[in-house]
Amino acid sequence: MTGLVPASPVLATASTPGRASAEVTSSDDGGGAAADDRDRDAIIVTGLRAEKESISGTKTDTPLLLTPQSISVISMDDMLSRSILSVGDAVAYSAGVFTNTKGVTYGGDAIAIRGFGNDGTTGTAGNTYVDGLRLSGTGYVSGALDPYLYERVEVVKGPASVLYGQSVPGGLINMVSKRPQADFDGEVIARYGTFGRKQFALDATGPVTSDGGLLARVTGTWFKTHDIYDFSDRERVLFAPSLTWSLGDSTSLTILTHYQKDDFAGSTLNWLPTIGTVIDNPNGQISRKLFTGDPNYQRWDRQTASAGYQFEHRFSDFLTFRQNFRYTDTQLDNRNIYISRLSADLRTAGRQAFGLQENSDDLTIDNHAAFTFTTGAISHQVLAGLDWQKLKYSTDRVFAIAPTLDVFAPVYNQAIPEPAPFQHRIYRNEQTGLYLQDQIALGGTRLLLGMRQDWASFKASDLIRNVSQKSKNKALTKRAALLHAFDNGLAPYVSYSESFTPQYGSDFEGNSFDPEKGRQYEAGVKYQPAGTQSFLTASIFDLRRRNYLTTDADHPGFSRQNGEVRMRGLELEANVALQADLTLMGAYTLLDSKVTESADTVSGINPETLAVESRKQQGLRLQAVPRHNASLWVNYVNPIGIALGAGVRYSSSTYGDAANLSRVPAFTLFDASVRFDLGAWLANLEGLELSVKANNVFDKKYVSSCVGIDRCYYGQARNVIADLAWRW
Template sequence: MASTSSPLLSVQARHRLHATLLAAVSAAALNAGSARAEEVTTLPTITVEGQAERANGPVQGYVARQSASGTKTDTPLIETPQFISVVPRAQMEDQSVSTVSGALRYTPGVVPEVRPTSGRYDSIVLRGFGGGGTDANYVNFLDGLRVARGINYLVPTIEPYGLERIEVVRGPASVLYGQINPGGLVNLVSKRPTAEPYREINLQFGTQARKQIGFDLSGPADPEGRFLYRLTGLYRDADTQVHHTHEQRIYLAPSFTWRPTADTSLTVFGKYQYDPDGGFYGLLPALGTVTPSPVFGRIRTSFFAGEPSYERYSRHLASIGYAFEHRFNDVWSVRQNLRYVDAAQTFGTSSIASVVGSTFNRRSVYSQERLRSLAVDSQAEARFSTGALSHTLLFGTDYQQGISDTGYGVGTAPPINYLNPFYGQAIAMPRLDWTDQYQRQLGFYAQDQIKLDRWIFVVGGRFDTAQNTLTPRATGQRTVQSDTATTGRAAVLYRFDNGIAPYASIATSFEPTGGMTFAGEPFRPSTGRQYEVGVKYQPDGWRGLVQAAFFDLTRQNVLTPDPAHIGFNLQIGEVRVRGIELEARGEITENLQVIASYAYTDARITRTTNLASLGKRPVTVPEHTASLWAKYAVLDGVLNGLSFGAGIRYTSATAGDAANTLSVPAYAVVDAMLSYDFGRSRPELKGLSLQVNAHNLFDREFVSGCFAAMQCAYGLRRTVTAGLTYRW
């Protein structure tokens, strides 16, 4: 399918082009009538002015040139001394993704579907950090602001149909974003109102009874273009690969932009997302998935270990916010981004606790949760020179607040026999213990991007205060944990004339850690420190970007079991990750677009009280990942309008337990797409296109990851979708 990007030429640009062409034709005609035959007529130069790419705007094809996620300023990627990947709208459409995790399948250093779902959560492993439970690294930044999560299972996700691009910032990023996982962050960038009219409607059908309809309407609301609107919506209904589970989503995202002057803009964003059914999210034992059981062999990927009458996951999310920007003069400008979120969730499941022969003993969990959060980020930017130095100076303060309450209970459930499963057994609702939580964080940061000839320097620092208050309703005893942290970054890049740009950087991060030691002392924040050296390549005249980086990342103050007090932890653990990451994106020819990536990740537990895991690899972290995606478009001839693409994703073996005694085998998966633009050969059908996608084309059955012997997940089996889109 074609990208939803705005037309390459604005209305004003087209008027300028038409005027220039008219002048050229008129001059040529006059000269032809009056000049002698032997004289040569020189025509005026024709200049085409197009819309420049914005950091939060559409991308032409697969290669972005600008980004703000790494610096919070509109900066060319070639001048950003950090490895940042951008997944644009065109790639998401070509690969027909329905989750953010799925959109990251061809991104180096990211393991996006260790515990895959049909849309419940987007949890990733990034530069060796992430996984499940308390170590889960959820995708939780939208338009540069954190999307807060609840205490237990209330973790918001964002529908990718409402996104313009997805940006992966690797390594510690606390200087700009505060408390964050040291592996990095994924920033989702929303679709915004467009100055050019854009209208789209699409229908999609597929395997597992999939049905989907989406629409995207945008354009100016007045002749002067001071008021712009956009309305994006989607409805999806589908089964999943696991029996007795279902997925359903309703999504609506209105937005409105007011531009009273060329120097001032205000965009208001609204989002409503309701997931009546959250699909599957169960785990299975390693015996029967990673290795066959001598009693029952392999567990089917479609096997449902719960009870249909008890299983549920529903989630509401409503948000309202704005992005304001005003430019005072050539030096100073200010920005403020704000978002308020109200979310709720209900969750019930029965899961496998142990295996005896072919009998699976189960336990039940039930949870209800509500969350209200506010996030605001205020920035002042100054662009000026001091002698030979050019500065982009950024000052900012951000504030985050979250109020959540959850009822959580664990109970028993009757066992189920895998060889003769019987559903319909009654499960008693466990008693819910209610807890209230109040979180807040206040941060102050400053950053200077300095240019000296071809040298680019970035320095920044931040101070944070964070507080977390937990109050169990049963006791009313309040636990308050307060933390402060100072983080920094420094980087340098040199941009050669030939498009090569080597760089080096150092950055730190912090992340609060909940809980206390046996002695009652609250845990300190875990900290991260990273050294990175890399090189980028983007020559003039070629739409492409090649990046390579080596990094050394250490996380300290990691929780590790207290050997003297069972059930408690000490904070002396350490994890070290070193690796190499490569990514190449580009238009090889006018017809061919390619994405290639590779990552080598050497992750080790370097300090712990659990001697069995000392020096071992953390669970779910592969040593090697690689991917290749290519799309070819036929631009002439009888097949004009036909496009086809294919990709392969490889993940090496991973550890399935802390002692590395369980190994999850490597796997490779193939994807494919075929599309046809009817308007290329039939002008009366302009805007109509058909696309077919297959994920896991050869239906490879594999285990995507294990967190322990009783916690393994199957990867996603083959899915095929066919979509019809009309744009006008």
Template structure:
């Protein structure tokens, strides 16, 4: 609409009625295959991936179900630029994801998930997700404080007018037993009221002796849509995890290299079954509100309150070298509570001035975090690696660290997405204010820190008629750095900047999407040791990562889908008093993956589907000192599914599937965070499930 042309009231109403379904379709219509067409992660608007001047990977609902993913890390393992579960996937405390060489934060429906200390990094339930979006590169311009590599946005299952009835039962490796359900649909005949109820319960051991992987999850949601212009959705969730002892770190000698007695088994348990426990609960309640005033203005408000509590105690390897086969151990506990409130207000205006179409968004968000953390550690009895005997009485150690942290973050942002003929231009800016206060309850001291930062992004895309879209962009980020230097001056935030160029390709009339990108990413103000004052840090460090990413996903015909990716990363510590010239930890030079899915559409095998994937991760260093080099790994995954209706019509809606991760059961070390600690990666896991949809 040209702003010099004012439509009649009737015409405006018709335009609104036409526009609303288009937005809904853009967000949900690309979930039926592996290929996504839109994402809100980069712009907070329903922008096509082709018009977004930044690399984005999307894992659709179809792919999540086909691969039966068990974690967010598993979900993104076939995307370029990303290392999901880069610690190997055997440590169930975390969903550690590395994007372009940096740890990535997780968001749920556009709002950041709570993060505490090492027991407070949760693992969201993937069965409750509709899709997973990976935004690569700095993201602070719309989201505030973040590492420069990018972020992972999780989109939860939400109410829908479509009737959903699904139950599943599965058995698998490590005595796994699991049941899940997904119900949803319209409550009334008009579809004004809708609901969704997703649940899961699991009882399982792990590859480690005495390990646990138990969880209970429930996620109710309800929507009220009185008109095509207004929608209000309430979203809730509860997750309880019982994980036993997950700090199963081991010495490098005996895992990464041979010890005189051979290798330590992957099932070896360093803890004490009668003492160890890890109970973590995650609760959230929130809402999403949207109202379209006319054919120009739309307002959205998203709110969520998160609460996470962790009660954790464990016996683990101390880090001291083995004496023969004797391992020294320590006992520790963690008591942590993290609570957060987050609200994001967005006013979006769509209009035209002359030949230029504008999509302008003005936003104001606020987040408050209240975190309480207690930790204690002390020596524990030793253990014989060759002949472990458990049952030693263990006392909870005294508290050695106790902190209370409060943080407030407020950000004001504006974004203009402009379109002129075949050119799409995005310009965004944001100003953040972050105030935090940390109380040391043992020393009765308080450290206050106030940070303010402006970040921005600019990007340009050319949309050719043949589906090619070359693009270029520049973006910045910031992340507060806790602590102070020798003189007591609080550290400044680390900052990031990225130059990115690339080309996206969406062939006309062909269900596929390809992205080729190259980037130069730099993080500044990194802390490094103070050469003049041992034990203190200064902010003179800098890290640079340059890379090339290629990712393609395609539905070649009604039976065959594939997803392929290749990543090249050149990481280097460019300035440091400790590690200048080294490669940052966990950054391999090469990462590649291929997933192929084939469904038999006719003949005697009709109803059968098979899938297979291969993942390669190049050699990398586990530590910043570059002393712990992890060998390259190649892992294979596979899936097989069958629609039992093809066997007998009365079995309509019943399906059977088998999924395998690390199919050939390769034993490998997933990570070595230092010269003292290593962890094995996940061994082969097989899950067989039967489901019923009606």
């Protein structure tokens, strides 16, 4: 039997004249050791995405051109060229992705993919993965790990449960960790910027033993900054050592660890009233510098640490086994004061004090075997896997009515009542999944088939009332896709995929909820002209979210399961090398959202009367989902070691409430960067680079989204950072 022949590696362009290019290859599947993650000789990078393979779409080394699904890959070079500060920054120029949806409040990690993920959840809960393993956390927060941990970020659009188990239907984000490399490489970065940002970062890797059998890498960063509003100091420490041990020609073991401590004084619930942000207030416009909490009470202290490994053994050209494992511990101590409702005078806001202490233990493991063989003229790449996830977290929550706040003349350091406990619970979630996938090739035609069976269980113990609740869910999800790659670089495809999310609890009559289901039909075309770095994709899709829980209007406090939301869209994405020194990234998304089934009556504020009104939800569009989203980033490198970058991001208006009564205005933002390779001017400065990057160059004041009455978020103000980096 003969194996599938891997596609030829794509070369990453070295943008500094006279320097060699680096091959971009990958031998990992969300787990294994990757090839050199960037060309260390090329100090000035083009910003064009060097990666042309994705591990997330199939858990195999499949070129993007041959993957029958819409996927965006953001390489380390791309992140470096734009000096990203969050995962949201990393994916901001990707089609189908709406980033920083809650402004500065969540540090840039509130992300929606194809319209889902922006429904009030913190961060990217439910669609965040690291090295192919789902990243959970406490019940209140997940994700929000520092982007300096990662060598690339991959966005998989659409349902992905066949390979990953429970996930939201819009898609997922898989961050690929930095891994040890065989060459001595490294960088040191000193950063200074607006909002008092001071940051240092170190990333160093190389062999530990003379034969290269043991490789090591140390990555770390520290920063201190604050947000645009008062009392918002933030400090982070990150340390991430890793080792790769080569146990012969066919076996490798990579150990990945990380520790991150966040000490954020500012409120993570700093939302603002609708009247005064997107609806005119007779008293004026509410300042984007308004802090709705109080320094007497606020804190956000989080520690998260993980340890895991990625093991690979190649038995033969026919069979390879991989096992990926990670344990994550998260501890959160959070206290917030937030606005509950604006009073009749339209300037005095009622507030509530909320606090919690949460601890979580997250254990996840993925085992799979890859079989590569041929049957006549047909090649097969079969993936058979078994994964298991277990999450246990405890939460102690307190609540009190806080003093009111004049949003136009705030007074701080008020006396805050001691909150009373109202919840003490322990949750245990467990999921086991069995999956099978076959990638079939005949000439230029690729057929992908996959299915998965999941079993999920849930237990909640209420320690105050001494009661507990248990439930079990199971689901079968399927996937099928067909692609044909023509010799001219065109690859049209069609696909069908499903997702599921367990729904715990029961309705008023005691009936357990079925799992929430997602399903998507997609058709698209990819194009990679032969011998070029350019890569273009276009796709259309119909995405449905079914068994959506809605409020039971007849029985307050209960839900019913009769909802469905439909997303239809068009995505265009281009990564084009116009010349050796000029590249661009462009993206456009058209998204049509609609609630197709719902028994809910939802509320919003009428901008004309300033009164709360109610409407039937069925037939309305989803709040906080823009119909149009577009971006363009252009990068130019001149022969004397200077790189200039400029970008523009546009988002159309969105509805600010579920009743579709108020609108959040459209906004356009401009970004820019300049990078100087000092070694191109003075030989003794080899490896030294100076760069300056600005987001929202013209300091546009805008509301990024509203997700209900009196819950609006201002977007990020102008943010300028300067980096001095030495790379070797």
